[in-house]
Amino acid sequence: MSLxxxxxxxxxxxxxxGARLRxxxxxxxxxxxxxxxMAGFLxxxxxxxxVVLACGWFRRHRPVSVWSRYPxxxxxxxxxxxxSMDPLCHIGSLILEVPEEFVPVIRxxxxxxxxxxxxxxxxxxxxx
Numbered sequence: 001m002s003l004x005x006x007x008x009x010x011x012x013x014x015x016x017x018g019a020r021l022r023x024x025x026x027x028x029x030x031x032x033x034x035x036x037x038m039a040g041f042l043x044x045x046x047x048x049x050x051v052v053l054a055c056g057w058f059r060r061h062r063p064v065s066v067w068s069r070y071p072x073x074x075x076x077x078x079x080x081x082x083x084s085m086d087p088l089c090h091i092g093s094l095i096l097e098v099p100e101e102f103v104p105v106i107r108x109x110x111x112x113x114x115x116x117x118x119x120x121x122x123x124x125x126x127x128x
Contacts, residue, residue, distance in 0.1 A: 003042075003049060007042070008024055009063045010062060011024055014065075014066055015044065015046060015051060019048055020047050022109075024044050024045070025042070025099075025105045026099065027041045028060075041055060041067060041094070043076075043089075043091065045072070050069070050071075050109075051070075052066070052068045052077075052091055053067060068094070072092070075110050076089050079103060088101060089106055
């Protein structure tokens with residue numbers, strides 16, 4: 001399930017003028033300098049950077065500040081997949097639990113940085 005246009009518009013307010021918003025996905029940090037509960041974040045990917053936005057405690061899709069910025073060359077995977085927990089995504093020192101439906105989004109973000117050959121099946125006739 002994608003995030004609404006309203007959420008994307010709120011995120012765009014924290015980006016530099018002219019930044020093209022490409023991907024947005026939510027995540028929850030269970031620990032930040034000790035246990036604090038479920039802090040909500042939105043990760044925004046533009047053409048030039050990855051911006052992590054902190055959200056309000058009771059409004060998980062309302063960003064209130066910029067938590068950190070990373071260059072667009074930063075990879076978000078590989079994701080840690082475990083049995084009962086949501087997938088874990090490492091962004092800098094932040095570890096986010098990401099809803100499972102956003103795993104393809106994270107993989108698409110990383111796929112844009114990788115050579116296309118990495119995602120193709122092996123050539124069945126390499127000697128031809």
